[in-house]
Amino acid sequence: MGATVDGFKATHQAAAGLLGQIDSQSGQERANTLNSLKEALLAHVGEENKVISEAIAKSDDESFKSAGQSFIDELGKIAETALLPFFGKYSSADAVDSDDFANDFGGIKGALADRIAFEEGKFYPELEKLGY
Numbered sequence: 001m002g003a004t005v006d007g008f009k010a011t012h013q014a015a016a017g018l019l020g021q022i023d024s025q026s027g028q029e030r031a032n033t034l035n036s037l038k039e040a041l042l043a044h045v046g047e048e049n050k051v052i053s054e055a056i057a058k059s060d061d062e063s064f065k066s067a068g069q070s071f072i073d074e075l076g077k078i079a080e081t082a083l084l085p086f087f088g089k090y091s092s093a094d095a096v097d098s099d100d101f102a103n104d105f106g107g108i109k110g111a112l113a114d115r116i117a118f119e120e121g122k123f124y125p126e127l128e129k130l131g132y
Helices: 003-023 027-058 062-089 099-129
Strands: none
Touching (some): 062 099
């Protein structure tokens, strides 16, 4: 594995750990951990975008270039339509203890698990072929 892909996978593991902590927390502690998750995910998305844009520029493989651009576009949509609204809605201790939180959090957890599985199973192997 390349160092970049290893780093991405380590970030995924850290995010999974934070998701697990959030389940067992409440109040301000939960809000703080949720904020840590937000910061980690947004930094991760930014780094992925940077690396994938670089890989697209280096690659002569049109299929990879198309897949890479789709990957970046999807990440942007996920952040804009799901992650940022979720984190905005649940930014306070009262909000993370509301009745809606558990349902919304379950949806976010499932979506993140699916996305991580896709990235690690389908896309990261392509990055590794390019030396990342």
